[in-house]
Amino acid sequence: MELKEILESTFHSLPYGIVAVDKNNHVLLSNELGRAYLHLPSQAGVSLIESVENIPELDHRLREVAKNKQNPAFDLLAIPANGLFLTIRCRPISQGLALSIIDVTRSKQTERHMLHTMLEAQEEQRRKLSTEIHDGIGPLISTIKLNLDALKLELGQKPSQQALKMMESMSELLQTMSTEIRNISHNLMPNVLVDFGLVAALENLCHRLNSSGKVQVNFFHSGMRERLDLKQALGLYRIAQELINNTLKYAQANTINIQLIKHPSSVVLVMEDDGIGFDPAQLEKAPHKGIGLQNIQTRVKSLGGTFLLESQHGKGVLATVEVPTKNGSV
């Protein structure tokens, strides 16, 4: 067999896609997998850029390469493309560019499944803890309150000023404790979310924050007629909780605006604050101890969505999460 034949049969039986294009982005040669992954027509000479408009990330990179004419090497890892997840690597060759394309859908799904399982176990623990606290400690506080009332009666008509003061302060402490415990239990597992959905749960959360008087929280929602599935609702709720928590901890903000908007095939959660802001790029450079933003990434990944956090010193924070709903993809 001639070398050319060997090369050709190797090229066509490779377990990944190969597409080579000339300097004008016209396809010089491609194997079957390459054409299948990118939905390319089989004739040579077609324009690659014009054929991959349905894969925006690849389209964008190829256009950049065509514009800049320098440093054409790039890697796109696990990008959504034609219903699959593809890893596409582009390298310069003497006549143009060569793209190698690997289907990583299975490993992406496995990763998503593992994240789901991990987060579900975490939620299950929270649910248990919430029930324990609510059902175990709640009644104890009520009993102490009853005993305190009974003690007042025991002390008769004229208890000393001192005793009255002590009882008053104990009563106040119990009230605070009871509110705190309800808040903790709520935060661990918002029953209102399970019973009435995400909009009700966020309304409830905002109401509790507004009553604390620390910050003004505005909540706006649109198109949320149908309930999301519980996994998505819980994920978005946890994300909102963490974003709000960060604002309360760091931002010194006066106002938080939260929006929840349903689009035909996705749902978008936007949170913005008017606080001191920060430089997100700094976090990537210098690893820090916090895990809140990382957890948001994990949750968004497990829901197959996207997370964008924009902030600058003095300009507040704008966080946008988009999650695909049934039949949708982001």
Ligand SMILES: Nc1ncnc2c1ncn2[C@@H]1O[C@H](COP(=O)(O)OP(=O)(O)OP(=O)(O)O)[C@@H](O)[C@H]1O
């Ligand atoms: N709304 C915000 N305003 C100002 N700075 C913020 C805001 N949100 C986050 N940051 C900055 O980003 C950092 C990372 O946030 P992240 O939630 O990952 O960690 P953390 O809140 O410090 O810890 P953890 O969430 O694990 O309790 C914070 O330490 C803070 O410096």
Ligand SMILES: [Mg+2]
């Ligand atoms: Mg945090």
